[in-house]
Amino acid sequence: MRFDRRLLTHFEWLLPLLVIAVSGLGILCVYSASHTPDVVGLPTSAARQLTWFGAGVVVMLLMVSFDYRRLDRRAYLIYVAVVVLLIAVELIGEVGGGSRRWLRVGPVSIQPSEFAKFSMVIVLAHYFSRTAPARLGPREMVFPLVLTLVPAALILVQPDLGSAVLLIAVSMTMMILGGVRLRWLALLASPLVAAAPILWTHLKEYQQKRILMFLDPAQDPLGAGYHIIQSKIAVGSGQLWGKGFLKGTQNHLNFLPEQHTDFIFSVFSEEWGFVGAATLMGLYLSVLIRGMLIASRSRDRFGLMCALGVSATIFWQVAVNVGMTTGLLPVVGITLPFFSYGGSSMLCLLAGVGLVMSVSTRRFTF
């Protein structure tokens, strides 16, 4: 293959820089969250996060260097591979914190539900780049729906309510942006709403509690409600300038649950205050706007849908995670992209960014 010089001149610089900035802050924050005064040196989780970030950047660059349209042709293959992984999790997965989410591959554990998000974006982009341009009817929705519900169901039984909800949200977003009319989507949602009571009974007790808690936090100040209250105190007590790096008392008194994953934003906001939190949000917003801009300028509909799908994934995760740590939304386990501790998530999100960069870099080539 002849090397096209335009790949260099049109290289997408802004998006990776924004993402690297967010990830850098994230690693600092994982360090702080897992830091204990007695331990000297880098806490293992921060070191691991750094390693995963390095691996992720490599994957990102690989994604840029290769033509994203090749993914288009292999969309179903990727999809099937991920579904197989999800089934493997059910059969031979490792249990952690009461759910079966991880697969052990040599020295590392991977979380296939993270890969599912990535494959979902590709497979739906593939589908919607081939359907009639606009105003899709209910018939065109059946297939993408089945595509969504299979991995969503597999993730729900792990159980991982957060990831399942996220997967569905991203799919819905891609359907709407891909041309499905809102009224059909509403029609589609109605049986889901009707099924809600049945779904409710299938939720784990702690999940039910969390949702009830959100509706009335005073109900259980010891359990789930306690975490919302403590998280809000952590965020709020950061005030304008924050308490300073490693100085978050809420964090270090261990009032926060899962402080290096789901509640990392509280740790960050406590230490860096409104200025830090707003800067972080500004970075996320820039990533999203850049992603959508790349989508609108892309050459083909597959590239467009890919860029939108990745942006949607990031958007929903940021909105739900921050909403939950600041007490705007119920607590569901969703991590903050590029920020929360977790290798699979870091790897898949950076791969997604690489994909968007690939779309951007190739917008003038054909």
Add this chain to the structure above:
Amino acid sequence: MPFSSRDIPNEFVTRIAVAGGVVLLVFACIFARLWFLQVAKGAEMRIVSEQNRIRLVRVPAARGVVYDRNGEILVDNRPSFDVVFVPEDAPDRRAVLRTLATQLAEPEQAVLERFKAPSKRPPYEGIVLRRDLDWQGVVALETHQLELPGVTLQVGPRRFYPFGSLAAHVLGYVGEASERDLAESTSALRPGDIVGKANLERAWDAQLRGVPGGQQVEVDALGRRVQVLHEEPDVPGNTLTLTLDRELQEVAENALGDRAGAVVAIDPRDGEILVLASKPAYDPNVFARGILHSEWRALTQDPLRPLNDRAVQGQYPPGSTFKVAVAAGILERNLVSGRGGVHCSGGVPFGNHYFRCWRRGGHGGVGIHEAIVQSCDVFFYQFGQRLGVDGIAEYARKFGLGLPTGVELENEKPGIIPDTEWKQRRFKQPWFAGETLSVAIGQGYVTVTPLQLAHMTATIANGGTRYRPHYVKRIEAPDGSLVREVAPEVLSEAGVAPETIAEVKSAMRDVVMAPNGTGKKARVPGIEVAGKTGTAQVVKLADSNRKTRASRDHAWFIAFAPVERPEIAMAVLVEHAGGGGGANAAPIAQQVLQYYFERQGRVPAAPDAVPSRRVTQEAHAVRSPAPDAL
């Protein structure tokens, strides 16, 4: 023109623009929320966070109470004062720990070690530095409260075994969850939680443990409780009612006295275990208090191994008690016709060996009935050979020997019933015919557990049904509702003809009841008792100088009664008794049977009244909490 070849309809651009609007709107909400929390209410939140002295305190659940079959409490809880230290509340931890050590009259080093022991624990969470403080200690700590910031006294339930070492090998003991317990547990177990460590406490831990409660407690700057803001009550564990008979257990243990051994009694009608005794035993209360290193060493290094449950883990040659199973095989295969038998002249030659009968002078002409009653070795040498080692193994297994019974206790040992295949597997050698002779009289490679022998006896007593031995009868929730009733479980039918069983039973009856029976000492006036004695050689006669304890024979006795409608079947083992089962083990069985029937008013009280009652009263006195506990 770059846009010329684009296959993107314009309305996509519109949709993306709308999506961008939604994103901006959502982010505006987030910015507003952050502003509200961090700037508008920030100062307020800062104060809350600085005064954030709301603690989550786990309230340990009381473990379930355990009753014997008659409703007597075997395992209970009593309140204990635990010294809890919250490091986060102490400005100078070392100073506080030093003061504490002085007040507790303990070396400073010991206190420091306990403080450092648990690894990953948040600093606001309390560490138990001392369990079960006595009254003086409580007073000392209360009066020095001001010098001890971060130190609190918590009242927690403490496991209490009112009868001390009684049935210790069934009941087991509890202790703090180890790293392994924490890793293996599927439920929310936390460092410092109390879990079952052995036997019943361990096997039924999930039923007994309960769910800890929680308190949201506001504390002042020194970590002293100001108020309880919210409380979630703990759910106590379920109650277990055992099939064990406390009084009978005590009679058995007293009858064993200082000797090492085991007594197992089973109700042959359903497999309920009435007595499961192993001596020497230990006091599980020591573990509940937190066993000291020296105490643990003393227990593990004791040559009599008091931690070892001889009843289910001890594997011993069964000696002549094994002849009961062999006899059943001989009868089933019709190897003895009519009144046929052997002539015993005190031994038989086989190969280069001369296999002796226990009676030097010989038994003369012996049929199968007489062979069991007199325990004639020569008879079993001869017919055991005809039955063959595989035949012997087949019938031994029909009665459950050489197989774990499946009793709900960890580390139950299977024993060994050798056959040709076993020998090949174990030693890579063929079976030698001479070895069959030893096996036929329960020696050689044969080993069984006392529980298995009791199980075999129960199976014979009830006519051939193998009920799984079990010791838990009923599980009830704390509110009294029934969680589970343990139904008798049939493991298998022995598959032996009723005539065979009848013949064996009749011979076992004469072992005790006939004037010349070897088990006379098990007689209970007014009740027909059946039994079989056994003396198991530990070393070959020639090697034995009969001086050292370890070389002395084990004494066995198995029994059931009443012969017509058996209600109780048992096995007694006296380890290294140094004499025959008739002399050493049968009297123990006698005491248990005597008490069993006497209590039912079916036989008159023995002149030397069973010591049990007196001991019972003593035990009850111990049961009421000691004055320092409250």
